[in-house]
Amino acid sequence: MSEYAIELKGISKYFGVRAANEDVDLNVKKGEILALLGENGSGKTTLMNILSGIYYPDAGHIYVDGQEVNIASPKDAYHLGIGMIHQHFKLVDIFTAAENIILGLEDGQRVINMKDVNAEIHKLMDRYGFDLDLGKKVYDMSVSEKQTVEIIKMLFRGAQVLILDEPTAVLTPQETDHLFEVLRNMKADGKGIIIITHKLHEVLAISDRVSILRKGHYIGTVNTAEATETGLTEMMVGEKVVLDIDRTDPVDPKKCLEIRNLTCLNQYGVKALDDVSFTAMSGEILGIAGIAGSGQKELLEAIAGLQAGTGSILFTDPETGDTEELLGKDPLKIKQMGVSLAFVPEDRLGMGLVGNMGMPGNMMIRSYRNGRGRLLEQAPPRNLSEDIKDRLEVVTPGINYPVRRLSGGNVQKVLVGREIALAPKLLLTAYAVRGLDINTSYTIYNLLNEQKQKGVAVIFVGEDLDVLLELCDRILVLCQGRVSGIVDARTAKKEEIGLLMTRHGAEPALEAQAGQETGKEVQDA
Amino acid sequence: MHSREKEPFVRIKRRDNIPLMQCIFIWAAAIALSLVVCALFIFAVTHSNPGAVYRSLVDGAIGTGRRTWNTVRDTSILLATALAITPAFKMRFWNIGAEGQILVGGIATAAVMRYWGGNVPTFVLFAAMVIVSILAGLIWGLIPAFFKAHWNTNETLFTLMMNYIAIQLTAFFSIVWEAKKGSGTIGTINQKTQAGWISTSFLPDVFGKFNYSINVIIVLAITIFMYIYLKYTKHGYEISVVGQSENTARYAGIHVKTVILRTMALSGAICGFTGFLLVSGSSHTISTSTAGGRGFTAITVSWLSKFNPFVMILISFFLVFMGNGSTQIASEFQLNESASEVITGIILFFILGSEFFINYKLVFRKGGKEETA
Secondary structure, three states: OOOEEEEEEEEEEEEOOEEEEEEEEEEEEOOEEEEEEOOOOOOHHHHHHHHOOOOOOOEEEEEEOOEEEOOOOHHHHHHOOEEEEOOOOOOOOOOEHHHHHHOOOOOOOOOOOHHHHHHHHHHHHHHHOOOOOOOOEHHHOOHHHHHHHHHHHHHHOOOOEEEEEOOOOOOOHHHHHHHHHHHHHHHHOOOEEEEEOOOHHHHHHHOOEEEEEEOOEEEEEEEHHHOOHHHHHHHHHOOOOOOOOOOOOOOOOOEEEEEEEEEEEOOOOOEEEEEEEEEEEOOOEEEEEOOOOOOHHHHHHHHOOOOOOEEEEEEEOOOOOOEEEOOOOOHHHHHHOOOOEEEEOOOHHHHHOOOOOOHHHHHHHHHOOOOOOOEOOOHHHHHHHHHHHHHOOOOOOOOOOOHHHOOHHHHHHHHHHHHHHOOOOEEEEEOOOOOOOHHHHHHHHHHHHHHHHOOOEEEEEOOOHHHHHHHOOEEEEEEOOEEEEEEEOOOOOHHHHHHHHHOOOOOHHHHHHHHHHHHHHHHHO | OOOOOOOOOEEEEEOOOOOHHHHHHHHHHHHHHHHHHHHHHHHHHHOOOHHHHHHHHHHHHHOOHHHHHHHHHHHHHHHHHHHHHHHHHHOOOOOOOHHHHHHHHHHHHHHHHHHHOOOOOHHHHHHHHHHHHHHHHHHHHHHHHHHHHHHOOOHHHHHHHHHHHHHHHHHHHHHHOOOOOOOOOOOOOOOOOOOOOOOOOOOOHHHHHOOOHHHHHHHHHHHHHHHHHHHHEHHHHHHHHHHHOHHHHHHOOOOHHHHHHHHHHHHHHHHHHHHHHHHHHHHOOOOOOOOOOHHHHHHHHHHHOOOOHHHHHHHHHHHHHHHHHHHHHHHHOOOOHHHHHHHHHHHHHHHHHHHHHHHEEEEEOHHHOOOOO
């Protein structure tokens, strides 16, 4: 018997040439809660997918209870007593809780006695303090109940190690408290628990130790008792890297977009944006920082007319001074009102482009309504395609080649090129350089800077703090759908943004101060 | 730590792009193979020379003038049905309800013929038949589209079920309108007056002699219309975008619901019109077998031609040719109808199976050398 429930030694996993994990060590003791902390793309989920048998590591060793093991499939992980609770639940909607819990059990029995099963599950629930109606159908359940079913399912299968991927992201504070209570009971029972979370105050509240990953590398492990929020943030974001992105001062900034008290619900009916207010100015790049899923997607989609919500989104044409309300209008309506808005969405091939079409077909997404009558214009999209291909050096066998077969960087050039060709007043970009090589990334930064110099209000949702700090003029930080601060990108420290990203419930003073500054700029202008 | 899994003997790999010549070669090979297997089947049941059997196949399809015209007639109706479902399919709306949409169009046509035939001027009669057949098909297509657009119901099941309702309706009217008491069939409508029959006698030359030349001309016009509609119009573009990605469509400001409704209205309308062509233009009666499974065969035609209307002409001709030809085999060699269906089935199996080799290639293990099958 080993002290450790699980030990990972020197785990590496590569996707192509990119290292998702490189030489990562990690261990969880029995009867311990380990928090796994890291920014977006730091390799947490890849590492946990290796443990649960979804990915196979390219190098390294895994020990369960002191024995070296080979986890080649989720089935292997299950037999080793490793249970993973994903962010997106994997339950059968029309089954009851109990039916989901016993689904796929291999106990060799052909007949299921639901009465015995229920009694057994109840015993388990009493032991850890769960509260659940076993006869309830999944489609009637709240998110928290579904999560409970997932956890019981894993325990019922005899899991000794539980991995929870951001379990509190979808829970209310009360539900979170109850989850923590259950986790503590499980810990007392000798289970090893790994919890992935971005919320530092939760890390401090629930865990015994914290392991930190950064850009696929293992940074270190600290005892929670000795950890502070600032210390953890520094380990998480690391030293500032100098990138040398050109940044000019905004020229004659004017109010272009004013958002007041914007609140939106996501598909689960949970608040994705909560009372968000800010102003974006023409001729500046406003960065949006935040942990993935903090409401960035909903914010941009609400501005673009793809997401419903309450509050107000006012667009002011910097030249004419005309003001229009955008909230509650669809993209066509916004376009018809004469609002010149360009949007580079996160899902390039799934939302911004049609993968099976060539460049001209994709240019038409913005322009197919042009021209009189019912027929499509043929020449303008073709000319625009040729122009973008030459100017942005898109590598493609021909403009009619389906864009889904182009490399990620070229796909993005097609999308950004088309959006910039709209000559927008407001340009929204979401993760514009994700997955792109250095050269293409700089091409994109230059294009955005050009737009800024032309007086466009650019909103840049990003994940790399170094880029945000060097490219943007101001940075708005979202945390859990709320604005936790707006900082000046020229003077802000990386740790400051890191703290704002993870601080649940922003300090109102900071927000108010930032707002006042913005207000002053407007008046000066 | 772990031994790498042995590479399997053969892997299936998706093709990115296939040269046209290779594509034609695969098709030719599939047809040749299917003819060989058919020959084996024929020899097994008839013990006659497959060569003679294939001669009778060609004879059955285009052996005489009348047979040729029948093949052309059936081709035009199958082509019309395939054209009708294509816009819906391009939108990834699986309309397998063409059968029912044709039948309701046919019922509507038959009703006008029966009640108005001889009572109103010919022009009014035809206008009425065309309008009600189109409306009937349109409504039959719109019902599942409405539910899909508003509540995201499964259109495949919905359109399929609508077929059975249409078949039952046809059976109902067969009894209401039955010619002889208790026969349960309508018989030829307006046999004496031929009111509401599409007549070609006023046309010059060969067009006048051939009863179905108007059908053929109309369907060719629909073919050209559909080609232009899908490829060169704003509506056609919206259909493609909605079919590829609803999110992109929303992003482009396309009203997805409107496009679904509009496209299914068009699809149903052409099906209903095909029902008119069948009843007024060729069979002059209606029964539950009037559509004759064309609503389903049309799916094969539409898919095999990759939604290209001009390729559909060839594919539907080929399928009808094989179908009519094998009926002749069945009668000449004293086999029953099922034998011809077996032959058509074998051929379809190989053609549809060839799609696999067009989309994927087999990679064999040997020394990393990639071979194509």
